[in-house]
Amino acid sequence: MTENPTDGSTEPGSQWYDGEAGPLVRPYAMTGGRTQSGPSGVRFDLIALVALDPTGPETGASVLGPEHRALIELCRTERQSVAELAADADLPVGVIRVLLGDLLELGCVTVSRPVPPTHLPDERILREVVAGLRAL
Known part of the structure; x- marks a missing residue:
């Protein structure tokens, strides 16, 4: 009291x-007591990029809560990372991950994973490219 x-x-x-x-x-x-992002077990990295799926279902569906609709509105203009969505929606990252799992299962959003460091070019190769460009 x-x-x-x-x-x-x-x-x-x-x-x-x-x-x-x-x-x-x-x-x-907000998550209905859930702590995992759906039955698929998708884990959203903080730097994973989320975008609205243009081929997805109508986003005004009554099955979506106000937090889901807020995330859709945040993704409507541009791709955003999970961390940016959490900050802009002023919600904990755990809640954002669960809500994004719902949206992903409904087909409302797409998620692109960051490139693993093992697939990035070696720093030595990049230095050689920069040196070659400077030599031109």
Whole structure:
């Protein structure tokens, strides 16, 4: 119970309300208590890029919650990393991963994985290319 600043009384249930932030929703309520991103077990890296799938279903579906729709709106203009989505939506990364798993299963978004360091060109080769370009 918290004290009401106007009259000093306590209000039942007011511990779920912050005067400046408004009503609070616990992360597990947004994900339905889930901690994994769907049955496929997809793990979203912080730097994985998420984009809206233009061939996906209508994104205004009633099956989507407000957090899902917020993520769709954030991805509508450009690809964004999982970390950027978490920051822009002001939600924990764990919640974002679960919500993205839902959107991926529905076909609303696509995810492109970062290139593993073993598939990147060797630094020595890049230095040789730069040296060759400077020689031109």
